[in-house]
Amino acid sequence: MASAERTAFPHWRPADKKLKGTVTIDYGVRYKDYCADITRCFFLGASKEEKDLYDKVKGVFGDIVDSLPSFEYVKDVADAYKMLNKKYGLPKPIHSVGHGIGLEVHEHPKINSKSKEKLKENMVFTIEPGAYLGKFGARYEDVIVHRKRKAFVL
16 A cells, blocks of 8 residues: 555555555455455545546556457557557556466566567456656556457456
8 A cells, every 4th residue: 555655656665654645555365366456546635636647547447458359469468558658648657567367466478568478368467557657656457357359357
């Protein structure tokens, strides 16, 4: 959990501070040895600019999920992330857009532009676009099951 200026970094250090502004919570659970991973932002006196950033990040997430059935390779997801960040007026991404998930929180595939792996039917991975502006940041993450006709958010 991070808040205020600590949300400007994708990996923050814990601090004993009062929560304020944007509050980012990245969490997961295990069920029958399988992992889940989710990130959400909440607002405690946050500015319109902070809320707008989160809405844009959620927009990138939704556009990627809607486009997944048309992608052939894992790298297509990462390339779409970069393109959508430009479309939404967000800064260049500083972390990958997601990762495989299953018995471990981080598994293959690594969702980046260097991946040569094909997207496979029933592949399970996260999509987690984020944007970080120096004063604050936002990220939105869910676990996805890839299907040829439609991607499903778990």
